[in-house]
Amino acid sequence: MTEPKLGAYICKGCGISERLNCDQLAQVASSEGKAAVVRQHPFLCSAAGVEMIRSDMAGQGINQVVIAACSRRAKTEAFAFDTVTTSRANLREGVIWIRPDHEDNQETTQEMAADYVRMACAEVQQMRQPGGNTETGVNKQILVVGGGISGLTAALESAAAGYHVLLVEKSAALGGWASKLYRSIPTREPYADPQDTGVELLIHRVQTDPQITVYLNSYCNRTSGAPGQFSIDISTESGATHTVNAGAIIQASGFTRYDASQLPELGYGQSPDIIDQAELERLASAAGTEGSIVRPSDQAEVKAVVFVQCAGQRSNQPGHLPYCSGFCCNAAIKQAMYFKDNNPSVDTVILYTDLRTPGNGEDFYRSAQRKGITFSKGKVTSVVPGKQGAEVFFDDLILDTQTSIQADLVVLATGQIANAGIDVEHVTSAEEPTDKTAISVLNLSYRQGPDVPQLKHGFADSHFICFPYETRRTGIYACGPVRRPMDMAQARIDATGAALKAIQAVENAVLGRAAHPRSGDLSFPSFRKEGCTQCKRCTVECPFGAIDEDENRYPLFNESRCRRCGTCMGACPVRVISFQNYSVDTVGQQIKHVEIPDEMDEKPRILILACENDAYPALDMAAHNRLSYSAWVRVIPVRCLGSVNTIWITDALNSGYDGIMLLGCKKGDNYQCHFVKGSEVAHDRMSKISDTLEQLQLEKERVAIHEVEITDIQRLPALINDYADVIEKIGMNPFKGF
Amino acid sequence: MEKSASKQPPPTTTAEKYRNNFLREVEDNVEEGEWVKMCIQCGVCSGSCPLGSAWEHPPQELFMMIRAGQREQVLRSDSMWMCTSCYNCIVRCPRQLPITHIMHGLANYAHRLGIAPAQNPTRRFAKIFWDNIAHSGRVNELLLSIKLYFMNGFGEGIRMAYHMAGMGFAMFKTGRLDPFGLFMHKGIDNAKELQTMLTKAREIEDRRRGLGLGVAVKAD
Numbered sequence A: 001m002t003e004p005k006l007g008a009y010i011c012k013g014c015g016i017s018e019r020l021n022c023d024q025l026a027q028v029a030s031s032e033g034k035a036a037v038v039r040q041h042p043f044l045c046s047a048a049g050v051e052m053i054r055s056d057m058a059g060q061g062i063n064q065v066v067i068a069a070c071s072r073r074a075k076t077e078a079f080a081f082d083t084v085t086t087s088r089a090n091l092r093e094g095v096i097w098i099r100p101d102h103e104d105n106q107e108t109t110q111e112m113a114a115d116y117v118r119m120a121c122a123e124v125q126q127m128r129q130p131g132g133n134t135e136t137g138v139n140k141q142i143l144v145v146g147g148g149i150s151g152l153t154a155a156l157e158s159a160a161a162g163y164h165v166l167l168v169e170k171s172a173a174l175g176g177w178a179s180k181l182y183r184s185i186p187t188r189e190p191y192a193d194p195q196d197t198g199v200e201l202l203i204h205r206v207q208t209d210p211q212i213t214v215y216l217n218s219y220c221n222r223t224s225g226a227p228g229q230f231s232i233d234i235s236t237e238s239g240a241t242h243t244v245n246a247g248a249i250i251q252a253s254g255f256t257r258y259d260a261s262q263l264p265e266l267g268y269g270q271s272p273d274i275i276d277q278a279e280l281e282r283l284a285s286a287a288g289t290e291g292s293i294v295r296p297s298d299q300a301e302v303k304a305v306v307f308v309q310c311a312g313q314r315s316n317q318p319g320h321l322p323y324c325s326g327f328c329c330n331a332a333i334k335q336a337m338y339f340k341d342n343n344p345s346v347d348t349v350i351l352y353t354d355l356r357t358p359g360n361g362e363d364f365y366r367s368a369q370r371k372g373i374t375f376s377k378g379k380v381t382s383v384v385p386g387k388q389g390a391e392v393f394f395d396d397l398i399l400d401t402q403t404s405i406q407a408d409l410v411v412l413a414t415g416q417i418a419n420a421g422i423d424v425e426h427v428t429s430a431e432e433p434t435d436k437t438a439i440s441v442l443n444l445s446y447r448q449g450p451d452v453p454q455l456k457h458g459f460a461d462s463h464f465i466c467f468p469y470e471t472r473r474t475g476i477y478a479c480g481p482v483r484r485p486m487d488m489a490q491a492r493i494d495a496t497g498a499a500l501k502a503i504q505a506v507e508n509a510v511l512g513r514a515a516h517p518r519s520g521d522l523s524f525p526s527f528r529k530e531g532c533t534q535c536k537r538c539t540v541e542c543p544f545g546a547i548d549e550d551e552n553r554y555p556l557f558n559e560s561r562c563r564r565c566g567t568c569m570g571a572c573p574v575r576v577i578s579f580q581n582y583s584v585d586t587v588g589q590q591i592k593h594v595e596i597p598d599e600m601d602e603k604p605r606i607l608i609l610a611c612e613n614d615a616y617p618a619l620d621m622a623a624h625n626r627l628s629y630s631a632w633v634r635v636i637p638v639r640c641l642g643s644v645n646t647i648w649i650t651d652a653l654n655s656g657y658d659g660i661m662l663l664g665c666k667k668g669d670n671y672q673c674h675f676v677k678g679s680e681v682a683h684d685r686m687s688k689i690s691d692t693l694e695q696l697q698l699e700k701e702r703v704a705i706h707e708v709e710i711t712d713i714q715r716l717p718a719l720i721n722d723y724a725d726v727i728e729k730i731g732m733n734p735f736k737g738f
Numbered sequence B: 001m002e003k004s005a006s007k008q009p010p011p012t013t014t015a016e017k018y019r020n021n022f023l024r025e026v027e028d029n030v031e032e033g034e035w036v037k038m039c040i041q042c043g044v045c046s047g048s049c050p051l052g053s054a055w056e057h058p059p060q061e062l063f064m065m066i067r068a069g070q071r072e073q074v075l076r077s078d079s080m081w082m083c084t085s086c087y088n089c090i091v092r093c094p095r096q097l098p099i100t101h102i103m104h105g106l107a108n109y110a111h112r113l114g115i116a117p118a119q120n121p122t123r124r125f126a127k128i129f130w131d132n133i134a135h136s137g138r139v140n141e142l143l144l145s146i147k148l149y150f151m152n153g154f155g156e157g158i159r160m161a162y163h164m165a166g167m168g169f170a171m172f173k174t175g176r177l178d179p180f181g182l183f184m185h186k187g188i189d190n191a192k193e194l195q196t197m198l199t200k201a202r203e204i205e206d207r208r209r210g211l212g213l214g215v216a217v218k219a220d
Helices: A022-031 A047-059 A092-096 A103-126 A149-160 A176-180 A199-208 A277-287 A328-342 A361-370 A488-510 A537-541 A567-571 A584-593 A615-624 A646-654 A678-687 A689-695 A715-730 B012-017 B022-029 B033-038 B044-048 B059-067 B071-075 B088-092 B099-113 B121-136 B141-152 B154-163 B165-173 B191-213
Strands: A006-011 A037-041 A064-069 A085-090 A142-145 A165-168 A212-215 A218-224 A230-236 A241-246 A248-251 A255-257 A274-276 A304-308 A347-352 A374-385 A390-396 A401-407 A409-412 A416-418 A476-478 A547-549 A555-557 A606-611 A633-638 A659-664 A703-707
Touching (some): A006 A022, A006 A047, A006 A103, A022 A037, A022 A064, A085 A103, A092 A103, A092 A615, A103 A584, A103 A633, A142 A149, A142 A241, A142 A488, A149 A176, A149 A199, A149 A212, A149 A248, A149 A488, A165 A218, A165 A230, A199 A212, A230 A248, A274 A277, A277 A328, A277 A409, A304 A328, A304 A401, A328 A361, A347 A401, A361 B033, A374 B059, A476 A488, A537 A547, A537 A567, A567 A678, A584 A633, A584 A646, A606 A615, A606 A715, A615 A633, A615 A715, A646 A689, A659 A678, A659 A715, A678 A703, A703 A715, B022 B033, B022 B059, B022 B099, B033 B059, B044 B059, B044 B088, B059 B071, B059 B099, B088 B099, B099 B121, B121 B191, B154 B165
Parallel strands (some): A006 A064, A064 A085, A142 A165, A142 A248, A248 A476, A274 A409, A304 A347, A304 A409, A347 A374, A606 A633, A606 A659, A659 A703
Antiparallel strands (some): A218 A230, A230 A241, A255 A416, A374 A390, A390 A401, A547 A555
16 A cells, blocks of 8 residues: 555635635644645636646645545535545635634634644545445346336336346236226326326337346245345246346335225225225226216116215324325316216216315316316215115315215225335334234345335335435335325336436446445445444444344445445444444544634634535535634534444543534434434434433533534524534533643 | 396296206306306405405305305305405406306396395396486486485485585586486487397397296396
């Protein structure tokens, strides 16, 4: 290994040289930062500036670079040096833009800048150039589980992008629910009439695509491995099994319709004339284009039909679905048109509480009104079956009356239940034993359970908005109604998105790089076996199930499954886990190299450990808006709050910091943590820090943890300033100078 | 003046033809009635109406009642007679329903059927105004005012006239009021032709309504 040689480059542009004494910063870099080469440049991110750095790398053998300029989130392309380790001192967004330009602030602002230069020099000396994961698989095949609209689309899209696809379908035929529909909700202008489902064409294209291999009557009996190197045992119903390999998996296992027999108050099961939407599709298919739909009880033509929306949905009653399935309002409109288009004199009434027509459903709704379909805002209280037909009792929500309506046929809009397999996070208790009926979809051989974790209401997802398709099992992507309730048009879009994700995953995996959200990251965690106490905290806390145990009960890292959040590093009580360029030391040394003024100086120092995903960008944006915050703070970005090791807290307090602020993403049910559980485990760890504070005889206010959002641009500076006030009130840390 | 007796029962043939489907009856007979089915029950019209609190059934509710087949309650209601044609609801309706026109259409239809509330002041004034202008083709303002004052009886008419006497005198002084106009009102040049046109128009309208209603409705 070559001798480390540090070069520090100070930018004088963007007003830095007007506000700061750059010569003093250069002095700090060379004397305290031990930089062999220190240069200043009026415009460092320009071609000339970058060229200056590159020529030093070539000529002077500089292999550790400190850029003292703007935030690490700015000018990333200019300062991307592949062969050397790089650290950034944030003088622009971190110092001059958040400090008011005033003579009185001159001294504290300069101190802030000097500390950031010291920190960057300390950090870069601890960093190693990441080499990428060498345990890579090279398989680029994509396995699609499920042969419905989502699965067919995902298979076709992946194949069109040039990837070989293995499509596993449990039943004997492709097409899923779509093939059971008479017509579908329109997806084309003018969105006025039901249209052909188009599923036959999809099936045909899949069956004739040379890039797609279809396995019917089959399921995944065992799934093991990681992105780029999955191994799947595909079993047929007859019991024959053969093993295939894939680089990524798309789970498009779809939905099961809600069991309407759980709705006795709506008369389901008590009369053949009370049916759900799926059964009406069957009646409509039987009637075809020529005949009229007949009621099942006596085969008489239906003259009056009532659609009951939100049947067992959007309700907190036990046994009901709490969520909206999203497709059923449009489906009811479509089905009412089956009747109206055939015979306009049929009375069609849709009883709804809130009509929700996603996509271009508003045009479809308008078309239905033109066709004379009646929409009544009413909450159905009961459906009483008669000899033929039924009477629907409802509260009219506009006229505020209780009334009823007679119908030949009643259609209940029941919801979708995700086929997400076994809930691996379900804690079995006496009152709530595990769902015995749940069948695993993937049969993963992971220690964390046989299926992907579920987010809400049994759907397999990680975040509806910020990172759809992602599951917490790297390389496995969910799409379609298994992810959230949706209709066919949405499922097609969803499947396309998941196919793209799967392609990214296999391509990254082959190169030994991380997947979302640190896509392309070459670093990966490693651990020092001699120090490990086999406490298993890393394996338990890893949000992605990337850590197994080897036969000697040591952690076994699956680098390809790892998302590089560092939650394992934060969890480790003996600090043996590290990344090449991010470790207990890269942050620990930054903490130690901040100059802590003497107690008499009355200049407190506040350490901020800010999540680089939301909190740090929010701080940058506060700077762009020229909001100001206290000069006492020193901010260190961390990959995730989950990577914060408590040693940093105790070290900081021991070395004289007066307060520590931890800024992470929102946790809990509506989390925004990019690593799902990172922020949560950090909060959990910090709730136990009070013991440490007590041992040190320090006030509990000295450590504060906050959930922030990327939009908290105004709130964050206020939060910091309030905390600075708190610290001034409780006084200086008594450990200063020890 | 009140020739169409409100006690007279509504034509049963109408109800028979439409079975219980009052919505279809409205579509066929009420001006802009075909829009009623397009209402999405958002309630913006009711919220926008400056007189909303004075209506027993705001527009959104009327539309719902029509769909619910509440024929009597709608046509005998005085709600649509409250409309002052401010057009707030039309401007704001997300479905572009001509709500103001539908309100007048409903009022007109109820009037034609003879089941509109007899004592409704809007209805009575509208009739006074129509008789006045249809007679000569130009409004006799003095006669209109007097008929309006005496609409609710002789005693109140005198009180009202006394109350407005000052203004009447002032208008007289500035040449805005001609007391002889009461008897020597100058209508349009050939009022006879206007009468002929109106009779013809009524014939056409009755014929059209007859097609829709199945019975010729005697309009006052």
